Amino acid sequence: MPSIHLPRNWRIPEKDVTPEQVYLDRRRFLRAVGAAGMGLLAPWSLDKTSIGVADAADAASTELAKVFPAKRNTKFAVQDREMTREDIAARYNNFYEFTEEKTLVATLARNLKTRPWKVEVTGLVRNPRTFDIDDLLHEFAHEERIYRFRCVEAWAMVVPWAGFPFSELVRKVEPRAEARYVRMWTFLNPEWAPNQKNSDYPWPYFEGLTLAEAMNELTLLATGIYGHELPPQHGAPLRLVVPWKYGFKSIKSIVKMEFTDRQPSTFWNQLAPTEYDFYANVNPKVPHPRWSQASERLIGTRERAPTTLFNGYEASVAGLYKKP
């Protein structure tokens, strides 16, 4: 069996990852220069020009305007932290298909074509279906939820996602009694995503949840962020959000889901089984083999804060992991 190399960048210990503040200071400088040169721009138009929203024409379409901004569900709020600024979240991404360099993802991911886009739902279900993304947008009632987001690299942010509960999709396809897990895949297209030519990785990206996790009320299928459609770098046009787990579980740009009776393998677990487990629940007491998970950097600030068990969602999810 060929040995799989752990890609170089993933090996960098958390403390050596490019200090995000250096990047932010540069960004603030560029914004100041840009604003001076262009006159005063509305924050939204500045974000659009600088962040690269998927398809400006689509974003303007009346169809999308029916969905975004989605009504905020205030049940899902974050009380003790400020929301991360959009321009910061949109320029500090992990999307290995494009590049291993966080600050370059937004630029490279502009090549991602999000229309037409199909999502096949198959496996142990009574109603297998292939959804067109525009049908998904209209068939499922969308809402906005503000969630904490915690990457395994020990940085964190607070994000307003828009989407619908995964449980709604599960109800629609009706899993059979034997179904216990759901496996998900990202697109495979090295013409769009240059790092998919890098054979160090087992493309396409794949992830999985237990059916009980997928049914949990926190588990969201997101199509939007910050009041509009997802831009490519955040995983357009459909991504998973599981806020009590490390961010690598939240697979981007989903094209396929399969309900199965076996625990699926996952992209990072296949690459480094001793570092990334299937469950990947946020836990300050379980260090990553190469760094501590006891605290986290809040991106967009100079703060560090203690990590909380299940990323602060213990009350909603601890029951999933209690032994009977």
Ligand code: MTE
């Ligand atoms: N999904 C795919 N397809 N490819 C990836 O590289 N990275 C994961 C996750 N989903 C990743 C992915 C990781 S490690 C993180 S932290 C989050 O996406 C980052 O999401 P964001 O860039 O929207 O903040």
